[in-house]
């Protein structure tokens with residue numbers, strides 16, 4: 502579990518007071534475990550938010566753009582975290598959020614319809630969330646691979662430049678030695694030629 506002084510979810514949703522927030526800021530910077538936790542929460546959260554732009558199955562069509570105002574999404578998300586469904590599954594999160602919103606915006610009769618179709622909805626949501634998470638992860642990995650390739654290219658270029666500079670230094674040095682040697686040879690030759 503997280504060792505952050507305050508709940509990372511509260512932090513993520515801006516529910517903390519300024520001083521508490523700063524404490525978490527500081528902790529996350531020095532604690533790789535909590536840093537990772539926070540990144541994972543961010544990824545899950547942004548993935549869920551991204552889902553609203555995609556086509557939703559008929560059964561959970563109530564998750565309309567209007568319903569998915571940031572504050573409502575936040576409330577639904579928090580409702581999930583505070584509920585017993587807090588299992589760490591994105592599908593459970595989405596389903597729970599959907600049901601909360603459903604209960605909130607639809608008459609009671611409709612709710613029972615939704616609940617009987619829970620398994621179906623859960624499967625559909627799970628597929629969507631899985632696909633979205635996979636897509637997000639693949640995109641992130643592709644970005645990382647591109648970055649690594651770029652860095653490698655820069656490093657190789659630097660190495661080539663350095664090697665060229667080294668070679669230039671060596672050839673300059675050889676040239677200088679050669680010149681000195683030639684001068685000495687010439688002087689020696691002259692000295693030998695000089696009459697006694």
Ligand SMILES: [Zn+2]
Pocket residue numbers: 503504505528532533534535536
């Ligand atoms: Zn920590």
